[in-house]
Amino acid sequence: MLQKFKNHINKNFPFLKDKKLLIAISGGLDSVVLTHLFHQLNIAEIALTHCNFKLRNEASDLDEEFVHKLSQITSNQIFIKSFQTEKISENQKKSIQITARELRYNWFHELIDEHQLDYILTAHHADDNLETFLINLTRGSGLDGFTGIPAINGNIVRTLLPFSRSEILNFAKSNNIEWREDASNASIKYVRNKIRHKVIPVLKEINPSLLESFSNSIHHLKEVQEIVNDKIVDVTKQSVVKEKESIKIDIQKIKELANPKAYLYQILKEYHFTEWNDVYHLLDSQSGKAVYSKTHRLLKDRSFLILSKLENNTNEVYRITENDVLISQPLNLNFQEVTEIKPQNKHSIYVDKDLLNYPLYLRKKQNGDYIYPSGMQGKKKLSKYFKDEKFSLLDKENTWLLCNAENAIVWVIGYRQDRRFMATTSTKNYLKINKL
Missing domain, CATH: 1.20.59.20 (Chorismate Mutase Domain, subunit A)
Known part of the structure; x- marks a missing residue:
């Protein structure tokens, strides 16, 4: 298997050579063999990572102890972290399996960033691929669910996918490799285990070359x-x-x-x-x-x-004081006192600062809003203005309003200024408001 694995790496994963790799190791057969394969090939810098989910009492701690000893044998750096998975699962109201998966991968990515590693290696193999396919089949998946576990998904790489569980087991036995058995793998209360122990043996009895046929499919x-x-x-x-x-x-x-x-x-x-x-x-x-x-x-x-x-800011209001020159939330605005009016565009307005009543506020539309649009006579309901200007429903929701202390609209930001606050030739204190 070692030579076959080496050829597989050379052909399909040459980019792994001389990289910094993080192998996710549980202590079970598959991840232990993956560790030994890369250790024997010596083609990259390897670190190990182990999650202790505290789900199997003493057995979980023995798994941790085992992988720590393995890291010493193979001279690999190891990162180990414990999680109170059941408590986290209850607090987040998620299943144990989903919680453990999220905790595992979130931590893996933290390690990648912190230690400037290149790829995460997991030990998924051909039997895992078949099990996943059958699970998706029972759930009514689309085509995506039937194309198998991806060999490369971002910086997650699965180099054992072409190899069967029996190949991996034979390699471990022939090389006197020890591993930890997870007793929960024998339980059929989990869907994956039920498929593994009850369904796949029947399919292999019907077609002894099931994995090869599945690979072709x-x-x-x-x-x-x-x-x-x-x-x-x-x-x-x-x-x-x-x-x-x-x-x-x-x-x-x-x-x-x-x-x-x-x-x-x-x-x-x-x-x-x-x-x-x-x-x-x-x-x-x-x-x-x-x-x-x-x-x-x-x-x-x-x-x-x-x-x-989806955004949750429709009811949020942002306060702007007279001393604010630049704000960055919920959008970037610059407030600058100037001495003259220059040509305007939709991203800036000039107002008479003496007509403003601070504090100013940034908010979204409200029922009853109206505006005295610049360049037009009279006032208009904001809803009517939006309709006349052919705003989409999304445009209406995403448009911010700059208002004074009395909640009067000063500017429909990026669209129309209210003429009540416009700077004129008689203005003494000009204020330029610019959307950056």
């Missing part, structure tokens, strides 16, 4: 995924416009496609939506209807679906 599915990705790139260029704080999807262009729902899924899948029927029905909904994920909102606005990140 994964290869074909990845080829199909590449074709899909190319098509999505073309559709995205034609129907999606990326703006500074949002993404606009042309409804008519999506509806002209053979399967609009499938295309919407491919375009939006990374934004954590789950109710795909609701997403699809937005195409024919009235303006203002929205679908939410845990991180984003998809809003129907006339002829577009507008995707934006």
Whole structure:
């Protein structure tokens, strides 16, 4: 197996050579063998990392002791951290498995940054890949869930994916390698273990070459995924416009496609939506209807679906005193006393400082707001102004207002100044307000 592994590294992971690598080691068979393989190849600088999740009482501490001894045998630096996983899981109201995974990878990335390491290596292998595929199959996954565990995902690298559990076990036995057995791996109360111990043995009985056949199927599915990705790139260029704080999807262009729902899924899948029927029905909904994920909102606005990140600042108010010259939250504004008015643009206004009543405030729109728009007669409800200027629903929500102490609008920032506070030829104290 060592020579096969060496050839695999040379062919598919030559970029790992002479790099600083962090191997995630539990003490179990797979990660211990991975450590020994890299130790014998001696092609990179290796450090080990172990998480003690305190879930198996004394056994967890014995795992920690074992990997510490292994690091001494292989002369590897090791990082060990303990977590009160059950308590954290209860506080965050997440499952033990999800909590442990998040704790593990968050800490791995901290180590990468702190010690300037290049890659994290995990010991996922061919049997893990098959188990993940079957789990996704039972949950009704899309094509992404059937293309297998990625060998490279950012700075996470999985070099054992082509190797079976039996190959790894044979290598360990033939080289007298010791490892720790996790008793929980034998329990079938977990879905993965149930598939491992109950389902896969039956499939291997039907087809002794199951892993090889599965590998071929994964290869074909990845080829199909590449074709899909190319098509999505073309559709995205034609129907999606990326703006500074949002993404606009042309409804008519999506509806002209053979399967609009499938295309919407491919375009939006990374934004954590789950109710795909609701997403699809937005195409024919009235303006203002929205679908939410845990991180984003998809809003129907006339002829577009507008995707934006969820923000919690709609009710926030920011105070500005007379002594403030520059502010950076929630946006960058500069306040500068000047002696004359120069040509203006939408990013700056000139006001009569003596007409202002401090403190000033930055806020979003409120019911009852009105403005005396510069260049126009009379006053106008802010909602009417937005409508006349053809603001989208998202534009209305993202527009900040600069107001005086009486809550009167001084500036619809980036759009229109209120003429009540404008600097004129009779102004004595000019104040330039600039959006940076």
